[in-house]
Each structure stands twice: as structure tokens, then as C-alpha cells.
Amino acid sequence: MKEIEDALNGEDAEARRRAANLLGRTDDPATGPLLVRALGDEDWRVRKEAARVAVEVAVEWGLLPDLVDAIVQGENVGLRNAALEALERLGPRAANALLVALPRVPDGARKFLVVALGYAGGAGVDRLAELSTDPDPNTAQAALEALARIGGAPAEAALRSHLTAEDPVQRVAALEGLERLEATVSFAELEPLLDDRLVRRLALRTLGYCAEPRAVGALLEALSDGPDTIAAEVSVALGRLLSRGGAAARELEARAPSLDPAARTALRKIASVGPDAARRAATWVLLLARDHAALAPAAILAAEDRLAPPALRAIRAWGADAIGPLLDAREALPPYAQAAALEMASELAVDGAPDDTVEALREALRAALGTDHAAVAAAVCDSLGRWAEASDAAALVDIAQRLDEEVAARAGHALERLAARAPAAVDAALEGLPLEGRLGAGLLPAVAALGGTAATDRLQAALNADDPAARRAAVIALPRLGGVVAAELAGFALADEDVDVQVAAVRVLAELNEASDEPLGLDQLRLALRATFEPVVAAAARALGAIADAASAPRLRELVSEGKPSVAVAAMEALRTMDDPALDDLLVEALGASDEELVKEALRAIARRERPRRAARVALALEHAAWDVRQLAARLLGEIGTEDAAAALHKRAPREADRLVRDAIERSLSAIGEGHG
Numbered sequence: 274m275k276e277i278e279d280a281l282n283g284e285d286a287e288a289r290r291r292a293a294n295l296l297g298r299t300d301d302p303a304t305g306p307l308l309v310r311a312l313g314d315e316d317w318r319v320r321k322e323a324a325r326v327a328v329e330v331a332v333e334w335g336l337l338p339d340l341v342d343a344i345v346q347g348e349n350v351g352l353r354n355a356a357l358e359a360l361e362r363l364g365p366r367a368a369n370a371l372l373v374a375l376p377r378v379p380d381g382a383r384k385f386l387v388v389a390l391g392y393a394g395g396a397g398v399d400r401l402a403e404l405s406t407d408p409d410p411n412t413a414q415a416a417l418e419a420l421a422r423i424g425g426a427p428a429e430a431a432l433r434s435h436l437t438a439e440d441p442v443q444r445v446a447a448l449e450g451l452e453r454l455e456a457t458v459s460f461a462e463l464e465p466l467l468d469d470r471l472v473r474r475l476a477l478r479t480l481g482y483c484a485e486p487r488a489v490g491a492l493l494e495a496l497s498d499g500p501d502t503i504a505a506e507v508s509v510a511l512g513r514l515l516s517r518g519g520a521a522a523r524e525l526e527a528r529a530p531s532l533d534p535a536a537r538t539a540l541r542k543i544a545s546v547g548p549d550a551a552r553r554a555a556t557w558v559l560l561l562a563r564d565h566a567a568l569a570p571a572a573i574l575a576a577e578d579r580l581a582p583p584a585l586r587a588i589r590a591w592g593a594d595a596i597g598p599l600l601d602a603r604e605a606l607p608p609y610a611q612a613a614a615l616e617m618a619s620e621l622a623v624d625g626a627p628d629d630t631v632e633a634l635r636e637a638l639r640a641a642l643g644t645d646h647a648a649v650a651a652a653v654c655d656s657l658g659r660w661a662e663a664s665d666a667a668a669l670v671d672i673a674q675r676l677d678e679e680v681a682a683r684a685g686h687a688l689e690r691l692a693a694r695a696p697a698a699v700d701a702a703l704e705g706l707p708l709e710g711r712l713g714a715g716l717l718p719a720v721a722a723l724g725g726t727a728a729t730d731r732l733q734a735a736l737n738a739d740d741p742a743a744r745r746a747a748v749i750a751l752p753r754l755g756g757v758v759a760a761e762l763a764g765f766a767l768a769d770e771d772v773d774v775q776v777a778a779v780r781v782l783a784e785l786n787e788a789s790d791e792p793l794g795l796d797q798l799r800l801a802l803r804a805t806f807e808p809v810v811a812a813a814a815r816a817l818g819a820i821a822d823a824a825s826a827p828r829l830r831e832l833v834s835e836g837k838p839s840v841a842v843a844a845m846e847a848l849r850t851m852d853d854p855a856l857d858d859l860l861v862e863a864l865g866a867s868d869e870e871l872v873k874e875a876l877r878a879i880a881r882r883e884r885p886r887r888a889a890r891v892a893l894a895l896e897h898a899a900w901d902v903r904q905l906a907a908r909l910l911g912e913i914g915t916e917d918a919a920a921a922l923h924k925r926a927p928r929e930a931d932r933l934v935r936d937a938i939e940r941s942l943s944a945i946g947e948g949h950g
Contacts, residue, residue, distance in 0.1 A: 277292045277295050277296060277299070277304070277307065278307060280292035281293070281307060281310060281311060281314075286314075286316040286318060286319060287318075289311070289314060289316065289319045290316070290318050290319045290322045292311070293308070293311040293314075293319055293322040293323040293326060294322050294326065296308050296311065296323075296326055296330075297325075297326035297329050297330055302330075302333070302334040302335065305334050305335070305336050305339065306339075308323055308326060308327060308330070308336065309336070309339050309340075309343065309352075311323035311326075312324060312327065312343060312352050312355040312356055312359070313343070313349045313351055313352030313355070314351070315351070317351070320351055320352075320354075320355040321355070323355060324355045324356075324358045324359045324362075327340065327355075327356075327359040328359050328362045328363055331359065331363060331367075332363070332366050337363075337367055337370035338370060338374070340356045340359055340360050340367070340370075341356075341360075341370055341371060341374045341386065343355075343356035344356045344357045344360065344382075344385045344386065344389060345374075345378050345379070345382035345383075345385055345386065346382075347381075347382065353385065357385065357388065357389060360389040360392070361389060361392040362392075363392075364392050364393060364394060365393050365394040365396055367389065367392075367393055368390070368393035368394065368396035368397055369396070371386050371389050371390050371393060371397065372390070372396070372397060372400055374386060375400065380409050380412070381409075383404075383407075383409065383412050384409070384411045384412045384414075384415040387401065387404055387412055387415040387416050387419055388415050388418075388419060390419050391415075391418065391419030391420075391422040391423060392422065393423075394423060395423060395425055395427070395428075397419075397423070398420065398423060398425070398427045398428050398431070399427070401416045401419050401420050401423070401428075401431070402416075402420070402427070402428075402431035402434075404416035405417050405420065405431060405435065405443075410440070410442065413443065414442065414443075414446055417432065417435065417443065417446040417447060417450055418446065418450065420432055420450060421446075421449065421450030421451075421453045421454060424454045428450075428454070429451065429454060429456045432447045432450045432451050432454075432456070433447070433451070433458070433462060434447075435447035436448070436462055436463075436466065437465075441469075441471040441472065444466070444469070444471070444472050445471070445472055445475060448466070448472055448475040448476060448479055449475065451479055451482070452475065452478060452479050452482070455482055456482060457482055457483065457484055458479055458480075458482055458483055459483065459485065460480075460483050460485045460487045460488055460491070463476050463479060463480055463483060463488075464491070467491060467495070473503070474503060474506045477492065477495055477503060477506045477507055477510055478506045478509055478510050478513075479510075480492055480510045480514075481509060481510030481511070481512070481513025481514055481517075482513060482517070483514075483521065484517070484519050484520065484521055485520070485521060486520050486521050486523075486524035488510075488514065488521055489511075489514065489521055489524045489525045489528060492507050492510050492511055492514075493528065493532070493536055495507050496508075496535070496536040496539050496540070497533050497535040497536045497539075498535070501539065501542070504539040504540070504542065504543050504547070504551075504555075505543055505547050505548055505551040506551075507539075508540065508543045508547065508551040508552075508554045508555040508558070509550050509551050509554055511525060511554055511555075511557075511558050512550065512551075512553065512554025512555075512557060512558075513554075515554070515557055515558070515561075515583065516581070525558070525561070526561055529558055529561035529562040530561070530562055530563060532558075532562045532564075537559070537562065537564055537566075540555040540558055540559050540562075540564075541555075541559065541564070541566045541567075543555040544556045544559055544566070544567060544570040545569075545570055549579075552570065552574075553574060553579060553580065553581065553584075555570075556570045556571050556574060556580070556584065557580075557581060557583070557584040557587065560584050560587040560588055561587050563591060563594075565598040565601075565602075568588075568595065568598050568599050568602045568614070569602040569605065569606055569610075569614075571584065571588060572599070572602065572603065572606055572610045572611075572613045572614040572617065573606065573607070573610040573613075575610075575613040575617065576609045576610045576612060576613035577609075588617060588621075589620075589621065591621070592621060592624060592626075593621060593622065593624075593625070593626035593627060593630050595617075595618070595621055596618045596621050596622055596626060596630050596633070596634060597630065597633065599614045599615075599617055599618040599621075600614070600615075600618055600633060600634065600637045602614060603615060603637075608644070608646040608648060608649050609646075609648050609649075611641070611646075611649050611652075612646075612648045612649045612651065612652035612653075613652070615637065615638065615641060615649070615652045615653060615656055616652045616655065616656060618634055618637070618656075619634065619638075619655075619656035619659060619660065622634050622660070623659070631660065634656075634660060635660050635661075635662070638653050638656055638657050638660065639665065639668065641653045642657075642665075642668045642669075642671075642672055645675075645676070647676055647677055647679065647680055650672055650676050650680045650683070651679060651680055651683045653672075654669065654672065654680065654683035654684045654686070654687045655683055655686075655687070657669065657687045657691075658686055658687035658689075658690040658691070659690070661687060661690075661691045662694075662695065663691075663694075663695035663697070663698035664698070665691070666688060666691060666695065666698040666699045666701070666702035667698075667701075667702045669684045669687050669688050669691070669702070670684070670688070670702045670703065670706065670716070672684050673685060673712060673715055673716060674712060677711070678711040678714065678715065680715075681711050681712055681714070681715030681716065682714065682715040683715075684715060684716070685715040685716040685717070685718050685719050686718065686719075688702070688703070688716065688719035688722075689718050689719040689721075689722040689753075691719075692719055692722040692723050693722070696723055699719060699722075699723060700723055700727070703716065703719065703720060703723075708720065708731065708734075708735055708738075708743060709735075709738045709739065709740045709743045710740045710742065710743060711742065713735055713738060713740065713742070713743030713746055713747070714742045714743055714745070714746035715746075717731075717732065717735055717743070717746045717747050717749075717750045718746070718749070718750045718753060720732060720735075720750065721750035721751065721753035721754050722753050724753075724754065728754065729754060729758055729762075732747045732750060732751065732754065732762065733762060735747035736748070736762060736765060736766055736769075741769075741771040741773065741774055744766070744769060744771065744774045745771070745773055745774045745777050747766075748762075748763060748766045748774060748777040748778050748781055749777055749781065751763050751781050751785070752781055752784050752785060755785070759781075759785055760782060760785050760786075760794040760797065763778045763781045763782045763785065763794060763797065764778070764782070764794060764796075764797035764800075766778035766781075767779070767797055767800065767801055767804070767809075772806040772808055772809060775801075775804065775806060775808075775809040776806075776808050776809055776812050778797075778801075779798065779801050779809055779812040779813045779816055780812060780816070782794035782797050782798050782801075782816065783798065783816035783819065783820070786798070786816075786820055795820075795822065798813050798816055798817055798822070798825075799813075799817070799822070799824065799825050799828070801813035802814065802817070802825060802828045802829070802832070803828070807837060807839055807840050808839070810832065810840045810843075811839050811840050811842075811843035811844075812843075814829055814832060814840065814843040814844045814846070814847045815843050815846060815847060817829070817847055818843075818846055818847025818848070818849075818850040818851060819847075819850065821850065821851050823851065825847075826848065826851060826853055826855075829844040829847050829848050829853075830844075830848065830853070830855055830859060832844035833845055833848070833856075833859045833862075833863060834859065834862065836863070836866045836867070836868065836871060838868045838870050838871045838874075841863065841866075841871055841874075842870075842871065842874045845859075845860070845863070845874060845875065845878050846878075849878055849881070849882070856878075856882075857879075857882070857884055857890075860875045860878050860879050860882075860890070861875075861879075861890055861893070863875035864876070864890075864893055864894055864897075869899045869901065869902055872894065872897065872899075872902050873901070873902060873905050876891055876894055876902070876905055876906055876909060877905075877909070879891055880909040880912065880913060887913060888910060888913050888915050888917045888918040888921060889917060889921070891906050891909050891910055891913065891918075891921075892906065892910060892917075892918070892921035892925075893906075894906035895907065895910075895921060895922075895925040896925075900931040900933065900934055903925075903929070903931070903934045903937075904931075904933055904934045904937045907922060907925075907934060907937035907938045907941050908937050908940075908941060910922055910941055911937075911940060911941025911942070911944045911945060912941075912944075914944065914945050915945075918941075918945065919942060919945045919946075922938050922941055922942050922945075923942070925938060926938050926939075926942075
């Protein structure tokens, strides 16, 4: 204790901070005065540490009155702020001490107690409601803010009672509090405030939380007849009405198509240059109004992933009518928003757009193929996958060559889809193209989609490419060929020097086998269980487990026994899928492995298997040297929940030295007890 006190009296701020930290570990309420002293230290780091400690010990040590005294004293501002921070974090636990102190506190200091009560939960609402009418304006203001922080029906009722207050500051505080709480306020309560110059903006915003259809008329009237300066507030309120749904939202949706010119003009301006929330709301309302001017800001918001889903649905409700305006609007947009506009137009055309509209869309997409902007190029390729014609094949190949790997992949996907409609054009566009590097990775799926001997030859050539990415892409494209040839080529790729190519080959073989009525690639998959690279072996084990290949079980058992973590876990999963009878003994054997992660996987596998002596086998791990293994075993025994599981936990509990494991044992025993009860 003497050492801590000396450190707190010293000149070294870091030493004082460490001393404040140590106070919480003394478990001695007699050190309370030292902690209060640390709360008033000249260095903010010491005060911060002392406040943290105070939250932990104040109730147990009886320090709440000291903290209250600290926030109402006027000599040390740092002490007041640190004590206030501690009381705020103590929340409801400090409520009674604050309420008891209120009568004895000087008027000038009462507001600090009121601020703290705002974090004390519902216990102080009634007293705060009284204090909101206190003669001292600072106390009354603090009480209103505290009520807004607490929330709930009583707090909202207290705030509403101030909407008719003579003091405009109280009316503003009440509206701000109700807005903060997103409280439903009746139109009758807000209507008188709409002509109140001092609170009109706030009242309009709060109308967004009025569920009555009459709120819509008042907001639209303010939009049409009011100054431009309130358009943002009205837009926010309209957005709130739409987000909340109900009768008011339906009223706004019904009236939106008949918005008068003044309202449309105000909303258009906000949708283009307003504050963020107002801009999104104004755009939404204009979309409901089928206003073409909304499509440009809507494309920008959609590109930024900030357009509300119902607003997107409003665009879709236009159907093909929005396609032309979207295409017109995109020309003035930044590139990333052009991409969104093209994607939206393409999606809208799917549901039966007129031929001339579809042709206009194609022309816009073709014109955009000349872009150097990757986002626009990707959007164009995605859309052309649906709308491209034979004449577009060469342009898709060109953009794949010009831009980055992502665009090449998107162009390849578009060509793959086009190959089903115009195979000769796609074949001609790809003919003679060296399919290596990023280009090969992007376009090889389109080659495979063409099928036939030529496609097989090109994929086989790509499997010999210098670039491993191109070889991997060729492997991934093989399922599009299908059949025995694809399986043979995938088997060939198992000998590749690149581990990613080999793993891709295993996955393709599994896919081919699953898609075929006859066994395909089984021999190659079994061979992969003896590959050099562990990821390849693990992938093969999972694939063979998925198809329940009993012939691979002996090798899978060997892999579990060998104990290489990633491979052994995959082999365990495969054998569990097969319900292999030898797995139980293998899992118990794995509990003695040196790798902790493997032991934990074995434990999880044992716990998942409904077998006799399951709890006894999991309980073996309660003696493991690693604390995290013991912790997992304790948790799993709690989930098993049997009497023998509880017995094992009781037996271990007195000998367990690690606190985290003890906690896990206690939680599991508690869970088992509740389950049996």
C-alpha cells in the first residue's frame, strides 16, 4: 500500500497511472481515498485509468457517495469529469446514490447529477421529469437531454409535455429528444409547431415519425410553398415516413405521381446536392413520382450501395419505361455511376422490353465497350452476356485484351453465354488468340463452352502453358467439356508442378464424378490421396468422402493415423461421412497427437458421433497439457449433457488450475444441471 501511495505522490505520470491500475487489484476498500485522489490527477492518462478501476470497485467499496461528491465540487474539473465518466459507465448501479444526493446538492451543481442520471436507466425517469421544469434553465435542459438518452414511454411522455412550453429552448430540446428517440408523435402535437419560426425545422423533421397520413400533406405543402432552406428537412421527414411504412407511407406513395412542379424542383435540387440522408430520401420520393431527373442520382447512390432496397424496387416498377431515361442520364454521370445505370437498364429489359428499346440498349452497351474504365467495362460485359449478338464477339475479345484480369473474366463469361447463341462468331473471335496469363484465365471457359475437338485441343494446350494461372483456368473449364476426355485431362493436371493447379484438378474430378451416372475420375482421385502436397491430399480426401468411396477408406485411415493436421482432419471428415466403423478408435488415437488443433478436431468429431462412451472419450482430453484443449473438452461435455459427462467435470474441477478452463467447467455443469432440472 505504501508503495502505491508513494507512486501516486510522485512526479512520473506513467508510474502514477500504473499505481492507479494496481489499486483495483488490492481488494482493499481502505484504498478508496487513494483512488479518488487518482481521479483528480493532473494527467489525463492517470484519470482515465482511475475511472476504469472505479467502475470495477465503486459499488463493492462503497465509493458511490465519493463519486457523487466529486462531480458536484467545483475546484477540480478533471476530477469532476473522471468521476462523471465512471458514474456514466456504472449506469443503473449508480441511480440510487444520485437520487439520494439531489436534495443536498447546490443548485449550480445539480445539473451534473442530472447528466449522470441520464445513464442510470429508467430508475430516474420520474425525478428527471420533475427536474425538466426546474427554475434553473441549465438543470431543466440537462433533464430533457437525460430523458432523451434514457428513452421509453415515460421519458417520451415527459418530453412531449414540453412541446407546448413557453420557453423555446425547452421546445427545441423536447423535439430534439423525441427525434433522437425516433418516437411516434401525433400530428395534433406537431401541427402548432409548424408555424413556430424557432422550431419549425425540427418539427418538420419530427413529422417523419408521425404515423398519420395528414403528415404527408403538411410536408408536401411545406415543400411546395416553403423556402428552399427547409427542403432538406422535409426530404428527411419524407424518407422516414417511407422507411417506417404504414398508412403515412401508403399516402405518400399514392400522392407522389401527382407532385406539383414546385415540390419536384425542390426535391430534384436536394437529390443532386443535398446532405446525404436528405439526398437519398429525395431520390426515393422522386422515383415513386416517376421523375426522370431522379435516375441520375439514383444511379450514383446505387453504385455507392446506398440506395434503399425499396427505392430500387421503385425503379423496377417502371419497367422498360426507365431504360431510355437511364441511358440518357448515364452520359453525364461519373464512370462508376455509368456502370450502375447500364446494369439497371439491362436488368429492366429482361422482363419484355420493346424491340426498339432493347436495340437502343445494345447500342449503348456497344458504345461503352470503348471505355478504359474497369468498372464500366465490367458492367458492360455483364450486360452483354445477356444481350450480345454475333457481331459483338470480337469487341468482347478486344476489351478482354485491353483491360485488367477482372474485365477479362467478365468478358469471358459474356463470350461463354454468347457461345450458346452464336458459336461460330465466338470461335472466330478466339481463333489464333494466345490464351496464357490473365487472358487465358478469363477466356478459357468460353473456349470450353464451344465444345468439340478444337476446344479440347486448346484446353489441352493450355494445360501445358508456362503460366500456372492459365493452366488452372484450363482445369476449371474442363467440366464444361464433360465426359471421359475432361476426366483424363484433369487427371493429367494432377501431375502439375503447381499446387493450386493440382487442387483445382481434384475439385474438377469430384465435380465430374458427381455430374456423371458412371464413375469418372475415381482412379485419379484415389491416386491423389498419395500426392506430395498436403492441400491436394486433403481436397481428394474430402471429395472421396462426399461420394462415399468405400475403396478409399483404408488409405483415409492411414492419413488419420499419420497425424498431419490438415490432411488428418479432412480424412476424419471423409470417414465420418462414410460412417466408417474404424473411425471411433482412430479418433481416440488422435487425442494423443502432438498437434493441438488436430486433437481439438478429433474431440469435435467424437462429440458429434452418437456412440456409447462418447462422454468418457471426450473426458480423456480434460487431462491434456494444453489449456485450450481442456477448455474445449469441458464445453463439449456440457453439450453432451449426460450424467457421466457431469461426473467427469466434477472430478476434474478441484484439480483444474486454469481460470478459463474452470469457467468452462462451471458453465457446463450449470447447463447440465438446468437441463436435468
